[in-house]
Amino acid sequence: MRRIALIALAAACLHAGRAEAQQVYAGVLLEYLTGDADAAVAKARSLDRDEILAGLNAFNTTRSRLVLTGAAALHTEAAFRSRFDGVLGTFHLQVATAIIQFGERAGVKTNTPLSIRPVFAAPVSDDFRSLWYCTVISILEDATRLQQADRYLDHALTLFPRNSEIQLLAGVLQEMRGSPRTSGLSGGDRRSALQAAEKHYRAVLTTQPDRLEARLRLARVLQQRNELAEARALLTPLSSGPDERIAYLADLFLGGIEDTFRHEDAALAAYDRAAARLPTAQTARLAASELRHRKGDRRAAADAVPAAAGDANAFDPWWTYVFGEYWRADLLLDAVRKMRRA
């Protein structure tokens, strides 16, 4: 029954234009909705602009109410699957954005030069829309396209001000702005960015107190803003938690805080805990080595270096911390695909 309905949707799309380009487009969309989604995404990436624009125009007259969610999902996958590769990816993102932003309440500046004005087709649901914004913002942050991510965050925060995942992404973006790793901001602007990040993370914890990523990040921001006592209080329970990445980073940050307090033994204990937690990570080992060097135990400091820096398979969560929960980008894309027939 569902399959028949979907075929009818695609047929309606076909009927709307009758042009060859629309037929090609409708064929790809039909395959995405009812057949091999991976193959359809690959075909979508090979469509030319005219075929895509013809398909987009067909949405204005189609009598199918539920076609837009699938089309938005298709273009989102076409933009971001494999990798985000410049012009083509950007165009698919513009198409997906035009579809998503149809039906949004007025007053928010659009993110795309494209637009659709369907007569019968319904806007995507709020659930899909919030998932879509989370997906796009996550991927853009991971690609350090901060300005672009910020424009999507403007929409998302206006539409879903209490959505804790969007607040978390807003905090990550501000934290990236405040980091010399990912932005070239001056010191003053960096401090403002960290202040904004703190506000977003606190908003997350108000609605979702058990969101450990937000707790860790709030603590890190507070540490950088020299609010050390509160940062320590937030990190201490995380250091014994079950999530290895979060526990490692919590101990690493705790080591830094204790060191600032000149509690060298406590700092060393925290770094050693982190190193024991993740033996392939090097940052905590190097931090402990430096502390021992400072304390005069230069033999132990030197002996720690081969273990810290000699492992060809080393991986350290500190290296990717600034990018947020980057691994969620693909999971979010999968969720977008799952909702394509909603």
Place this chain on the structure above:
Amino acid sequence: MTPRAARVAMWPVLLYSVWSVYSVAVYSVTAYSVAQQTFRSGVDIVRVDALVTDGRKPIAGLAAADFELRDNGVVQTIDSAALESLPLSLIFVLDTSGSVAGDKMRHMGDAVDLILEGLHADDRAALVTFSHRVWLRTPLMSDFGALRKMMSSAAAAGGTALHDAVYASLAISDVQDSRPLLVVFSDGLDNMSWMGADVVEKAARRANAVIYGVAVAADTTYRRSMSGGPIAVPQYTHGQTDFLDAIAEATGGRVLKADSTDKLPRAFDEVLREFRTRYVLTYSPRRVDTPGWHRIELKVKGRGADVRARPGYQR
């Protein structure tokens, strides 16, 4: 506490003190049987690695009596001033972040080859590369072929953990019976380290090594010469060499600007040649027993020579 017990208690302090002032005596003291538990005051020997030039070229043929050295303002008697009295422990600290992909990596490999050719049989070398990670690819050793092989297999990718890499290299540079030299190359700013620049600068002050930095211009612009032809003007990004300047200054080394990576081999070669012309001065500190930072002032008597040496040591 009995006098003997007091001596026992002082033993770790003595070891730390001697070790941290890079004493040549440290090796004989640590070789002492701990069971002897003997403490003799005045065994500390401070070693100062100094480059002396007339402003352009190194000045050769100086003897201990030609130098005046003050430790915390107190004139000291220099026991010896020699060239190349010890073998070299050279640690390459090389940037393999994404920005050095392509020609820069190739030029860096050429530069490493050239400097290795200039090492002696009893010298040793290590290779530390850094991107977002610090990678000790080869420890200090005499097998330069293995180091070359590791260098040729290095690929450029990722961020720049320059501070962490310099710290790790300083930590492994404290080796006996040799003169540690760090050659640090980076084409940009740190954006990935856990350690701040100030932390690593302090570690450099504590450590034994001399650091030479080699920086490459981020870009080149051109201006017109008087004759109308273009003149290349290397452009270094704001603050690009600040960290290298600081750690070189802290250890009595210096920073060479290579302008472009094809000049890296020449710059590396210059580092080694210059390092070979440095004097190693030793003295036993007298009337300056206070622990903590000791400021060193070194000059050549009776002539306007430029002297470059570490500004002090931690005791």
